[in-house]
Amino acid sequence: MDGDGAKPGRPVELTVLARRYEAVKQEVAAGLTARQDASRPGAEPSAGRRDARRIAAERLGAGVSHTTLEKVLWLRRVAFDRERRGSLREAAFEALAAVEAGGPVNQPYQRVRALVLIDDLAQAATTAPPGSLAHTAARRHLKLLRQHGGWAAPDLMRRQARQALTAAARFDQDMRDIAEQAGPAWT
Numbered sequence: 001m002d003g004d005g006a007k008p009g010r011p012v013e014l015t016v017l018a019r020r021y022e023a024v025k026q027e028v029a030a031g032l033t034a035r036q037d038a039s040r041p042g043a044e045p046s047a048g049r050r051d052a053r054r055i056a057a058e059r060l061g062a063g064v065s066h067t068t069l070e071k072v073l074w075l076r077r078v079a080f081d082r083e084r085r086g087s088l089r090e091a092a093f094e095a096l097a098a099v100e101a102g103g104p105v106n107q108p109y110q111r112v113r114a115l116v117l118i119d120d121l122a123q124a125a126t127t128a129p130p131g132s133l134a135h136t137a138a139r140r141h142l143k144l145l146r147q148h149g150g151w152a153a154p155d156l157m158r159r160q161a162r163q164a165l166t167a168a169a170r171f172d173q174d175m176r177d178i179a180e181q182a183g184p185a186w187t
Helices: 014-038 052-060 066-079 086-100 105-126 133-147 155-185
Strands: none
Touching: 014 052, 014 066, 014 086, 052 066, 066 086, 066 105, 066 133, 105 133, 105 155, 133 155
16 A cells, blocks of 8 residues: 555445445444533543544545545545536546556545646636635636646645635625625725
């Protein structure tokens, strides 16, 4: 195994395993919530409690980490998301095919994740109202990412771009909500 879930000759396809993992994770999460609710009111969860993702991955007993399974699930979501551009969905399908052929998971996951970010930035740059914070942030970060090689840009730069876009869109929405509440008096 190469550390990110790739193992030649896997007995079960990772996409099938990831779907099983998702179902087990939902059961485990429900059980953890029920146990926490049944405990005394206001009790803090124990510091050593493992989360549902790790427990679900261990229960499968396939020797694949929860992070690898989460990455495969994310790639599946992008591949089947009809609201995404066809080229992004195709990139996700290609990544899944490479993973199923025994390749590593992390590299294709990071590539598709960066392509999704770039697409989200490009959409915000064209659809957000000109002059809005989301429009400005999207254009600025899109330019920076393209200058640094697009999907090959450093992880930190991509994380900052995602965070900036999210924060800017939230700020713009807050301003629209305030303007709506204030009514015509808002300038």
